[in-house]
Amino acid sequence: MAHGDITHIDIPVSDLAAGRAFYGGLFGWQIDTMPGFEDYPMWRAPNGISGGGLAPRSEGFTQPRSYVEVDSIDDALRRAVELGATVAMERTPIDENSAWAVFTDPDGNQVGLYESRAAG
Structure with missing residues (x-):
């Protein structure tokens, strides 16, 4: 996926x-x-491309959240803040090759960021 592509949608349940x-x-x-993500079932749409997860509903996660692929979470968070966003969750590793973060835009919407680098 390329920088700016929506890669994933989480639905709180x-x-x-x-x-x-x-x-x-x-x-x-x-x-x-x-394996290792038993409390996070992942879904795949019939098109075989779009997908996401069913995530436990929590106080800070009550509405579906889209995740956007970025080249650098740190750069994207910095730019989002410059444009008026607040950081809801700092960069957090998923595994050795990927990480995620969440910001809240100036209108109150939460958007996730996803960064992945090729293994190797």
Whole structure:
């Protein structure tokens, strides 16, 4: 994916099993868990391209959140703040090759950032 592409959408759910049944039944999404991420079932749309996860609902996560691929989370957060955003979650590693962060735009919307580098 390229800088600026929407890569992922998280949907907050109160009950992971019920969320899986609902979204799988409604849209035909294949929803599976990955080793090490059992509490975060990932969905894939029938187009095989778009996808995301069902994440536990929390006080700070009550609405779906899109994630945008960036070349550098640090640079993107810095620029977002310059443009009036606030950082909701600093850069956090997912694994050795990827990380994520969240900012709140000047209108109150939360947007996630995703950075990945090729393994090797």
